[in-house]
Amino acid sequence: MVDATLQILRPPLVEGNPPLAQITDEVCQPLERFPGKAWWLAFLTALSALGLGTVAVIYLIATGVGVWGLNNTVGWAFDITNFVFWVGIGHAGTLISAILFLLRQKWRTSINRAAEAMTIFAVCCAGIFPLMHMGRVWFGAYWMLPLPNALGPLWVNFRSPLLWDVFAISTYLTISAVFWFVGLIPDMAAIRDRAVHPIRKAIFSILALGWNGSNRAWSHYEKLYLILAGLSTPLVLSVHTIVSFDFATSVIPGWHTTIFPPYFVAGAIFSGFAMVLMLLIITRKVLSFEKYITIRHLEAMCKVILVTGMMVGLAYSTEFFIAWYSGNLYERYAFINRAFGPFAFSYWIMVSCNVLSPQIFWFKRFRQNIPVMFVMTIFVNIGMWFERFVIIVTSLHRDFLPSSWSMYRPTWVEFAILIGSFGLFFTLFLLFVRVLPVINMAEVKTVLKEGKEEAHGGGH
Numbered sequence: 001m002v003d004a005t006l007q008i009l010r011p012p013l014v015e016g017n018p019p020l021a022q023i024t025d026e027v028c029q030p031l032e033r034f035p036g037k038a039w040w041l042a043f044l045t046a047l048s049a050l051g052l053g054t055v056a057v058i059y060l061i062a063t064g065v066g067v068w069g070l071n072n073t074v075g076w077a078f079d080i081t082n083f084v085f086w087v088g089i090g091h092a093g094t095l096i097s098a099i100l101f102l103l104r105q106k107w108r109t110s111i112n113r114a115a116e117a118m119t120i121f122a123v124c125c126a127g128i129f130p131l132m133h134m135g136r137v138w139f140g141a142y143w144m145l146p147l148p149n150a151l152g153p154l155w156v157n158f159r160s161p162l163l164w165d166v167f168a169i170s171t172y173l174t175i176s177a178v179f180w181f182v183g184l185i186p187d188m189a190a191i192r193d194r195a196v197h198p199i200r201k202a203i204f205s206i207l208a209l210g211w212n213g214s215n216r217a218w219s220h221y222e223k224l225y226l227i228l229a230g231l232s233t234p235l236v237l238s239v240h241t242i243v244s245f246d247f248a249t250s251v252i253p254g255w256h257t258t259i260f261p262p263y264f265v266a267g268a269i270f271s272g273f274a275m276v277l278m279l280l281i282i283t284r285k286v287l288s289f290e291k292y293i294t295i296r297h298l299e300a301m302c303k304v305i306l307v308t309g310m311m312v313g314l315a316y317s318t319e320f321f322i323a324w325y326s327g328n329l330y331e332r333y334a335f336i337n338r339a340f341g342p343f344a345f346s347y348w349i350m351v352s353c354n355v356l357s358p359q360i361f362w363f364k365r366f367r368q369n370i371p372v373m374f375v376m377t378i379f380v381n382i383g384m385w386f387e388r389f390v391i392i393v394t395s396l397h398r399d400f401l402p403s404s405w406s407m408y409r410p411t412w413v414e415f416a417i418l419i420g421s422f423g424l425f426f427t428l429f430l431l432f433v434r435v436l437p438v439i440n441m442a443e444v445k446t447v448l449k450e451g452k453e454e455a456h457g458g459g460h
Helices: 002-009 020-032 037-063 078-089 091-102 112-133 137-144 161-194 198-207 215-248 260-286 295-325 329-340 344-362 370-396 412-435 441-446 448-455
Strands: none
Touching (some): 020 161, 020 441, 037 112, 078 260, 078 370, 078 412, 091 161, 091 260, 112 260, 112 412, 161 198, 161 441, 215 370, 260 295, 295 344, 295 370, 329 370, 344 370, 441 448
């Protein structure tokens, strides 16, 4: 009786209980028709932002990193802030796809495809910033690879956390891309079978890898998908843990702390879920996918944002407590400077957006209010960007010696590259929506039975 009651109260994962053929038709429809005005407006806006960023990057490479506002004291700023921000954004995709799959959470089925694609695009955006930070990219990029130098066995420094980033993020990108592609295979076979144009049919025939939908094919597919989910799960914890080592293994006040690994992972999931939620709210409205991306999906994501937001808030308070309890004067001053120093505005934006604003999701009516969700996702991403800015800039601009203190002021080039990174991200996502199914048709069809049971009370 309890299970039946819960099923009655819980909304279905797919509204309307559509036939299987209807799901294929509706999901494939955006791929087979000419894009509307909304898509073109969004695409041209994103492309314009990408163009601005491209101009700034070309100017940076041609002129040198001196066009940034960096100085001898603040050697990291917007570049590493953006890097850590985009790596964090990419965490929700693997979490939704891998961990929720292993935990058999069926509410992931309609949202995992968009989240996986977002992961790949976000990691691509993140990878740009360390390359630009090197200055002369044409000389420096290959030095990150563990290959001996032509003049002798001069290897990379394997004890450097920056090199650990290279291995962690390249591994994460590879596994995420393979996981995303494997999940696409059954759907690409469906598009292949529907294709009328010979070129389109040939392309998807290649991408479908000979998929025929047989029992043997599904058996191999499910085994491979499970293995990839198992490989991806540790990466959710390891990648941002290793990114946090860029700071935690140093001796700079405000950085040298053991709380950074779990703190960074929670923050990454927090910001990543907010970005996925924002994209899904837009996608479900523009593509009319309300029956597949339901309030139940969005509400579950709001709950994750609430939990991880509280974890981030706990980390903020723990940092302040440890700074006071440690008796370290430098550590104490670093956190007082964060809250009341020249960059105090960024600290309070961070606290307001990341700790206070998500508390609204304690109330169900706000967890089911689309405009409130959308505004909150913007607040969370603003707050998480400022979190990385606070950690990096406020810890560097005033360290041990007052004689080395300095202020940091970003230049137009840094703002343009930041805007360009968002332009690249949204350009890639909008192209993805146009050429590949944004909803996993094969997995959505597996939850139809549950939806029918819940719609009828579940007590057969």
